[in-house]
Amino acid sequence: MKPNLKKITQYRLFLPILCLVLVLLINIIKTPTFFQLSIRGGVLYGYIIDVINRASELVILAVGMTLVVAASGGTDISVGSVMAVAAAVSCFCLSGGQVSVTSYAMPWVVGLIAALVVATLCGAWNGFLVANMKIQPMVATLILFTAGRGIAQLVTKGQITYIRVDSYKYLGNFIPHVPLPTSIFVAILVVILTNMMLKKTSLGLYIQAVGINKDASRLVGIRSKRIIFFVYAFCGFLAGIAGMIASSRIYSADANNIGLNMELDAILAVALGGNDLAGGKFNITGSVIGAYTIQALTTTLYAMGVTADQVPVYKAIVVVIIVTLQSEEFKKWFAKMMQKNAERKLAKTAVGA
Amino acid sequence: MQDDIMLSMHGITMTFPGVKALEDVDFTLNKGEIHALMGENGAGKSTLIKVLTGVYQMDSGEIHLEGVDHPIQNKSPEQAQEIGISTVYQEVNLCPNLSVAENIYIGREPKKHGFIDWKKMNAMASDLLKKLSIDVDVTVPVGHYSIALQQMVAIARAIDMRCKVLILDEPTSSLDEGEVAKLFNLMKGLKEHGVGIIFVTHFLEQVYEVCDRITVLRNGRLVGTFTTEELPRYQLVAKMMGKDFDDLASIKSLRTHKPSEDTVIDAEELGHRGTIKPFDLKVRKGEVIGLAGLLGSGRSELARCIYGADKPDEGDLKVKGKEFSSSHPIDSIHSGMAYLPEDRKKEGIIGDLSVKDNIIIALQAKKGTFHLLSKKDQEKFADEYIDLLQIKTRDRDTPVKSLSGGNQQKVIIGRWLLTQPDFIILDEPTRGIDVGTKTEIQKLVLQLADKGTSVMFISSEIDEMLRTCDHMAVLRDGTKVAELNESQLDQKTIMATIAGGSK
Numbered sequence: 001m002k003p004n005l006k007k008i009t010q011y012r013l014f015l016p017i018l019c020l021v022l023v024l025l026i027n028i029i030k031t032p033t034f035f036q037l038s039i040r041g042g043v044l045y046g047y048i049i050d051v052i053n054r055a056s057e058l059v060i061l062a063v064g065m066t067l068v069v070a071a072s073g074g075t076d077i078s079v080g081s082v083m084a085v086a087a088a089v090s091c092f093c094l095s096g097g098q099v100s101v102t103s104y105a106m107p108w109v110v111g112l113i114a115a116l117v118v119a120t121l122c123g124a125w126n127g128f129l130v131a132n133m134k135i136q137p138m139v140a141t142l143i144l145f146t147a148g149r150g151i152a153q154l155v156t157k158g159q160i161t162y163i164r165v166d167s168y169k170y171l172g173n174f175i176p177h178v179p180l181p182t183s184i185f186v187a188i189l190v191v192i193l194t195n196m197m198l199k200k201t202s203l204g205l206y207i208q209a210v211g212i213n214k215d216a217s218r219l220v221g222i223r224s225k226r227i228i229f230f231v232y233a234f235c236g237f238l239a240g241i242a243g244m245i246a247s248s249r250i251y252s253a254d255a256n257n258i259g260l261n262m263e264l265d266a267i268l269a270v271a272l273g274g275n276d277l278a279g280g281k282f283n284i285t286g287s288v289i290g291a292y293t294i295q296a297l298t299t300t301l302y303a304m305g306v307t308a309d310q311v312p313v314y315k316a317i318v319v320v321i322i323v324t325l326q327s328e329e330f331k332k333w334f335a336k337m338m339q340k341n342a343e344r345k346l347a348k349t350a351v352g353a
Numbered sequence: 354m355q356d357d358i359m360l361s362m363h364g365i366t367m368t369f370p371g372v373k374a375l376e377d378v379d380f381t382l383n384k385g386e387i388h389a390l391m392g393e394n395g396a397g398k399s400t401l402i403k404v405l406t407g408v409y410q411m412d413s414g415e416i417h418l419e420g421v422d423h424p425i426q427n428k429s430p431e432q433a434q435e436i437g438i439s440t441v442y443q444e445v446n447l448c449p450n451l452s453v454a455e456n457i458y459i460g461r462e463p464k465k466h467g468f469i470d471w472k473k474m475n476a477m478a479s480d481l482l483k484k485l486s487i488d489v490d491v492t493v494p495v496g497h498y499s500i501a502l503q504q505m506v507a508i509a510r511a512i513d514m515r516c517k518v519l520i521l522d523e524p525t526s527s528l529d530e531g532e533v534a535k536l537f538n539l540m541k542g543l544k545e546h547g548v549g550i551i552f553v554t555h556f557l558e559q560v561y562e563v564c565d566r567i568t569v570l571r572n573g574r575l576v577g578t579f580t581t582e583e584l585p586r587y588q589l590v591a592k593m594m595g596k597d598f599d600d601l602a603s604i605k606s607l608r609t610h611k612p613s614e615d616t617v618i619d620a621e622e623l624g625h626r627g628t629i630k631p632f633d634l635k636v637r638k639g640e641v642i643g644l645a646g647l648l649g650s651g652r653s654e655l656a657r658c659i660y661g662a663d664k665p666d667e668g669d670l671k672v673k674g675k676e677f678s679s680s681h682p683i684d685s686i687h688s689g690m691a692y693l694p695e696d697r698k699k700e701g702i703i704g705d706l707s708v709k710d711n712i713i714i715a716l717q718a719k720k721g722t723f724h725l726l727s728k729k730d731q732e733k734f735a736d737e738y739i740d741l742l743q744i745k746t747r748d749r750d751t752p753v754k755s756l757s758g759g760n761q762q763k764v765i766i767g768r769w770l771l772t773q774p775d776f777i778i779l780d781e782p783t784r785g786i787d788v789g790t791k792t793e794i795q796k797l798v799l800q801l802a803d804k805g806t807s808v809m810f811i812s813s814e815i816d817e818m819l820r821t822c823d824h825m826a827v828l829r830d831g832t833k834v835a836e837l838n839e840s841q842l843d844q845k846t847i848m849a850t851i852a853g854g855s856k
Contacts (some may be wrong), residue, residue, distance in 0.1 A: 055662065114484050202725045205706075209714060213703045219662060219694060221683035221718030280705050 016273050016289040023296045025072045031303045031342075044179045046301055055295030056183035061262060062269035062287040064235030067194075068129040071207045071231045072130055073279030074137025075267050079239040081148025082122045083259030086243030088152035090115035091161040091253035100162040108167060116240040122148070123236015127229035145263070152255035162252045172249030185243045190238065191288055198284075206339070207231060238242035265294050271351050272322055355373060358419065359384045359549035360405075360438075360518050361781045365414035365615050366403055375411070376574045382518060382549040384419070387540055388582075389560045390553045392570035393593055393787035394759035395745055396555050396808055400569070402520055406433040406440050419517065425609035431460075439511035440520040445503045449496030449661040456479035456495050457510045471662050481513055482506075485539055500696075501528045506646060508536070512543065519543065520551045529648035529813070537563050549775055555787055556814075557586055564704040572709045584595060594789045612640035614824055616674070617776050617807045620659060622670035631668050632833035635827060636776065636810070638803045643822035645815065645847055651831040652811045659809075660692040661685045673775070686719050689775035693765055693782055695811070697758070699767045704754035708746050709735035711753045711764050716771045738767030743793070766794070770801075777801065778809040783817060795821050815847055827851055 027034035027047075037046040040172025061079050068076045093114045104111075109132035122144055175182050198204030209217040210224045216226045240258075246258045271277060271284025272293055297318055301311050324330050360382040367375040375397045382388050389496045392398050397680040404417065405428025417426045418436060427433040430440065447456045454475045457461075460494040462469045463477065474854040478491040495503055504524055511519055521540075525533050540550055540563055548836045552564060560567060560581070560830045567584055569592045571578040573619055576592050584592075615638040624631035629651045636642050644652040657663045659670065661679030670677050672688045679685045682692070694700035703711055717726055726734075753764055762782060769777055779798065798808050798821050812818050818825065825837045827850045834849050 200725060201722050202720075203722060205710060205714065205717065206722070209703050209710075212705045213699075215700045216694075216703050217714075219682050219692060219700055220715040221681075221686040222714075223681060223683065253662060 021172045051183040051299045056187040058291040059187040060242045061266035062291040064238035065266040067231040068178035069210045076141045078141040078144035079265045080259035080262040082239040083243030084152040086115040086119040086240040087247030087253040088155040089118045098320040120237040123233040127232030131225040131228035146249025361417045385547045388566040389567045394757040396570040397573040437517035439516035454491040468600040475486045502539045517721040519782045522553045615637045619671040621669045630832045641808045643818040643825040644811045645826035650828040691769035691774035691777040707750045759790040776807045
């Protein structure tokens with residue numbers, strides 16, 4: 001292989017990016033309209049905008065999930081439910097307990113803060129179980145995974161609470177005079193701020209160290225328990241933000257459907273991003289690319305006319321391919337094949353001479 | 354192939370990216386021979402063994418094994434095992450959550466009607482271990498036993514696979530003397546049965562005790578193969594290091610300062626239930642205090658108790674005259690302590706992180722989360738200690754796990770020196786490390802003490818302690834039983850104190 005090409009293929013994010021590009025390439029061939037942009041009513045429309053917009057919640061969840069995976073070597077499967085809890089809390093506050101309102105019962109900010117506080121508490125609960133009680137992450141977060149939607153139902157008294165106020169829709173749609181969906185900015189902000197938090201303090205280093213070797217990290221003076229507690233709480237906080245966006249899209253709190261199955265996509269995004277689910281070294285950019293890949297795939301399938309029931313099947317096939325491409329065993333096998341090919345060519349030229 | 358040759362390796366060459374790990378190395382092992390493979394860290398011993406057992410694929414060379422009429426090239430350790438090459442590695446490779454019997458028969462469990470025949474398996478395991486006079490309950494998870502016993506189990510497993518070639522990679526580094534003697538008996542027994550044993554160790558005495566021949570490697574090349582009689586000890590060391598050997602015993606004269614009278618550590622009735630009974634101990638500024646005792650006597654536990662790795666549950670500790678109670682190791686670091694743990698792999702290195710990160714991490718933790726060391730400082734510190742301790746690494750961004758054991762140890766030492774401690778605990782800092790590095794570390798200990806740092810030095814090698822310590826505490830069965838001052842420090846007195854009873 002040429003040195004330049006080799007350098008590129010060895011770049012950590014090479015495979016995640018390649019996967020995303022592949023998905024987009026299919027679209028160029030299959031659905032040429034995929035990349036068309038149009039302006040209607042002062043805002044941008046198009047499949048590609050749709051992908052970036054719809055992926056926002058997933059991107060935000062994937063950021064939190066990456067840190068949880070890195071520090072604890074486990075996953076937080078409660079994020080989808082926590083989204084529903086956050087949505088329910090915010091709608092409950094803003095509606096003042098009514099089923100449907102056309103004006104806020106209290107300022108929007110109060111609803112937002114209440115939702116984020118409750119979501120962070122949910123995360124903190126997970127963190128407490130994992131870090132202090134030493135319960136396996138899957139089991140610890142299973143509690144809120146199942147109970148979360150029940151809690152959300154309790155908050156909304158089993159009803160779908162509607163907030164029919166225009167400003168409530170801003171987060172999940174458009175702010176007047178801004179041509180791009182608001183959630184795009186929120187997702188970008190979350191990624192940037194999280195990265196800054198990890199790079200400007202030693203948290204990034206600690207999270208990796210704790211994920212690689214908890215005992216050694218403790219002995220060099222890192223409070224491993226606190227780090228693990230923190231990442232779960234932070235993951236809950238981010239799930240709260242994602243819940244607010246999801247709730248704003250449908251200007252309601254639908255406890256049964258908000259964030260449904262999103263935890264699985266978030267975990268998948270982390271894996272697609274080339275992160276090791278056993279913990280340790282991590283790469284947030286990879287997870288973000290993974291999240292966009294998943295959403296691009298979903299939107300692509302819809303654009304190709306696949307019905308909603310069948311989407312998971314196609315998605316599964318593509319995921320199998322992507323994950324295989326990234327596996328070490330496949331890389332080894334591929335390298336061997338390349339070598340054999342080269343040898344065969346060499347043998348041929350030798351015979352020719 | 355000659356009749357008495359069990360294994361021959363010819364012209365073995367193996368390259369890692371950027372490094373030639375082995376270059377044209379020859380090695381022959383006879384039947385019924387114990388053959389020592391010697392060399393410093395990074396000399397290529399482990400690589401040679403991994404080529405033989407199929408962990409690595411060699412670039413060129415040929416391997417012949419008795420009974421196989423074509424050159425062999427193992428693709429995996431399993432394959433090597435099938436043709437009769439078994440290995441017991443330096444770090445015990447057992448599954449701690451499986452029982453002893455399961456570990457011995459894993460992958461080849463006796464079956465009855467397609468299911469595992471547990472009864473038979475346990476009986477077989479227990480017979481096997483009895484034959485080797487290893488006293489363990491085969492149904493208990495391996496993790497419950499000491500590293501020493503785990504090692505014996507690993508050896509038992511290898512032996513049970515009817516191997517022709519048994520490779521012991523640093524098997525004795527975590528065994529105490531009695532256990533070593535048992536192991537040697539085992540090895541001699543196997544030798545009678547014609548098994549060829551490759552013995553990798555850093556303990557020179559042991560080489561001369563059991564080995565028939567010695568092969569020396571240096572920097573990936575073969576220095577030569579010698580019979581044990583024709584190669585006196587000092588020559589062996591000279592061959593390993595490639596230079597004349599400076600007399601190990603003489604390093605103590607490097608000390609120029611006497612320890613001062615100021616007390617740095619003052620423990621009173623300090624203890625941790627279940628590991629170490631309450632003890633009193635004073636450590637003076639600039640003193641090297643040794644902890645002697647058999648494996649499991651409570652040496653490490655005493656140190657852990659002071660550092661707060663295991664939080665003491667009774668007694669008082671004063672650090673530099675001030676009452677001190679640690680709720681987390683970070684408190685101990687703030688008070689000027691540093692601790693190099695015994696189990697490097699489990700508690701020392703943070704494997705996937707770079708050499709740089711491993712060096713700066715303790716200082717970073719000391720500074721706090723919100724005072725991130727600048728990239729420039731991090732690199733400067735890392736380079737400084739890579740240089741100072743002569744850590745052999747491709748660059749500072751190499752993952753620390755890819756370094757050899759001795760260099761990993763130096764990284765951890767560097768990590769602690771960077772925090773500029775007043776009191777540093779070194780628990781078996783030279784275990785599994787070659788002679789040259791050992792001497793370097795010992796010299797470093799003396800230099801530290803000279804500069805006023807107090808050092809607690811724990812080692813299973815009494816020679817090493819005699820060369821470095823000013824003062825020694827002796828432990829037996831989880832209790833501190835005696836303190837020996839400088840005038841009492843000689844091999845005989847220490848041995849007698851460790852053994853207990855009347856002299």
